[in-house]
Amino acid sequence: MRVWQRRWSGKKTIGIIALAALTVMALNILFDYGRAMLMGEFEWPKSAYIKIEDMALILRRIRAPARWCYPSENSANIYVLDPKEEEREFGRCMSSIKPVSDFYETDPGYYVKRFYRGEVQGKFCEVTLSTVNSDDRIVGSNCYFGLFPKERDTGVGMTDDKFG
Numbered sequence: 001m002r003v004w005q006r007r008w009s010g011k012k013t014i015g016i017i018a019l020a021a022l023t024v025m026a027l028n029i030l031f032d033y034g035r036a037m038l039m040g041e042f043e044w045p046k047s048a049y050i051k052i053e054d055m056a057l058i059l060r061r062i063r064a065p066a067r068w069c070y071p072s073e074n075s076a077n078i079y080v081l082d083p084k085e086e087e088r089e090f091g092r093c094m095s096s097i098k099p100v101s102d103f104y105e106t107d108p109g110y111y112v113k114r115f116y117r118g119e120v121q122g123k124f125c126e127v128t129l130s131t132v133n134s135d136d137r138i139v140g141s142n143c144y145f146g147l148f149p150k151e152r153d154t155g156v157g158m159t160d161d162k163f164g
Contacts, residue, residue, distance in 0.1 A: 044133055045103065045105050045112050048103070048105075048112035052112065052114050052130070052131055056097060056099075056129060059127060060094065060096075062094075063092070063094050065145050069145050070143065070161075071146060072128075072144045072161050074161070076148050076149070076152040077147065077158075078146075078148065079147040089120045089123065090125060093125035093147065094127075097117060097118040098117065100117045100126075101114055101115040101156055110132055110133050111130065113128055113131075113160075114130075115128055115156050115160070117156070119150075123150060124150060124153065125146065125147050125148070126148065126158050127144070127159060128159040128160050139163045144160070146159045
């Protein structure tokens with residue numbers, strides 16, 4: 001009687017290693033998502049403050065509006081989309097944004113926002129950053145921005161669009 005012997009191949013080893021790596025990555029993603037949801041619910045509003053500050057850091061670094069940002073509908077907004085934005089005045093302005101308000105929790109336990117501004121050559125940019133508890137936003141955006149001439153400044157909140 002002949003015993004069927006199979007040799008272990010390198011392809012099987014690579015397959016098992018890849019499967020193990022994907023499993024670990026999937027578990028990490030699920031754990032991080034669960035932790036973020038718990039952090040949002042049990043450490044509110046601190047978790048909102050951290051998220052908003054992280055968004056501001058991203059905008060400073062990329063020197064342009066992020067894909068999750070929308071231009072403000074304020075009539076004084078002179079921003080024009082430019083593919084080379086980071087090299088132009090709006091990009092320089094975005095790289096210098098700083099908080100100009102406290103965190104506002106307008107809907108306690110659910111919604112927090114903060115205003116940021118920067119300046120460049122007779123103009124200023126303003127960004128409204130906001131977040132909701134558990135990422136449960138029904139309408140609006142996390143980010144509204146605008147570029148304004150200094151003489152049209154009506155005070156902080158020029159990018160505070162409805163549903164912001």
